[in-house]
Amino acid sequence: MKLLRHGPAGHERPGLLDAEGHIRDLSALLDDLTPRTLAPEVLQVLGALNAARLPIVEPGTRLGVPWSGIGNYVGVGLNYHDHAAEAGLPIPAEPILFAKWTSCICGPNDDTLLPEGANQLDWEVELGVVIGREARNVSERHALAHVAGYCLTNDVSERGYQIARSGGQWSKGKGFDTFGPIGPYLVTADEVGDPQQIDLWLDVNGQRMQTGNTRHMIFSCAQLVSYCSRVMTLRPGDLITTGTPAGVGMGLKPPRYLKAGDVVEPGSGMLGRQRQRVTALPHIPPAEM
Structure with missing residues (x-):
């Protein structure tokens, strides 16, 4: 699974890349991709999603850092x-x-x-x-x-x-x-x-x-x-x-x-x-x- 964040700097929204190369929006399910999202049990749930049911993000949309909350x-x-x-x-x-x-x-x-x-x-x-x-x-x-x-x-x-x-x-x-x-x-x-x-x-x-x-x-x-x-x-x-x-x-x-x-x-x-x-x-x- 390829997770990402898309949108203007400081206002990124969570998303993922589907098998066809389309960016899919996850913001109806998550506010953001945070350190808590990186827990194995959460990643397992996200990996089981049917990406085809998620909205496609407009091509050319800016990509941000794929997750927020980097400490070290x-x-x-x-x-x-x-x-x-x-x-x-x-x-x-x-x-x-x-x-x-x-x-x-x-x-x-x-x-x-x-x-x-x-x-x-x-x-x-x-x-x-x-x-x-x-x-x-x-x-x-x-x-x-x-x-x-x-x-x-x-x-x-x-x-x-x-x-x-x-x-x-x-x-x-x-x-x-x-x-x-x-x-x-x-x-x-x-x-x-x-x-x-x-x-x-x-x-x-x-x-x-x-x-x-x-x-x-x-x-x-x-x-x-x-x-x-x-x-x-x-x-x-x-x-x-x-x-x-x-x-x-x-x-x-x-x-x-x-x-x-x-x-x-x-x-x-x-x-x-x-x-x-x-x-x-x-x-x-x-x-x-």
Whole structure:
């Protein structure tokens, strides 16, 4: 089952994608897709619905983040062998975690706003793991039982703030507004099956830049959920983005970064496609102290 939210930003309504590719509206049955909706028993009820009886949403309607109420938005760094190699960094012995501020989240096709003065804007297609049941100190063996589903993410990154201006941590370069496009769908775990067999790709201005598969992750989804649950309590609605394969702009020789007008299109045969246009922010004079 592919769950989604459609409509203007801040006024999204719940929906799902039917077998024919039509978006069906769920708002007569649910006010929203929330962390409570991600419970296994609720997903089972939704999966049993006859989608053909639900209203069709007008094609071209904006899609938002597929569910509301994200509490923890956890990023994982250097989790593909080829990406670690292109970055010239050693394979990590434990998962590298960083936070993405929840204010960065946006719909899968919303514009990416280029921060003023930023000149190292980069792309990272990733698999997102969506928590459906609270997880605290769970074993790797039982970790995926706490997962409601999976989604496509683009871990947009400003490398200057992430590295040269980081102050010793990455989150500053990962959390600008619009740096967290999610969706278009939350694909339930039963439909995905094995999350370590998912193709990912990303195009910039129509040119393929990234091609990867989650089987090449250093730490699997089960390992990441288990590890994260040992350093924080994961609650329904939380999101873990699991790292990116090789092909980011920083890893090219010479590096290539995004500028206003560029179009970024992450995709996955299992998870759907995104499309973001990079847009420059208008100049804002500094506030008087």
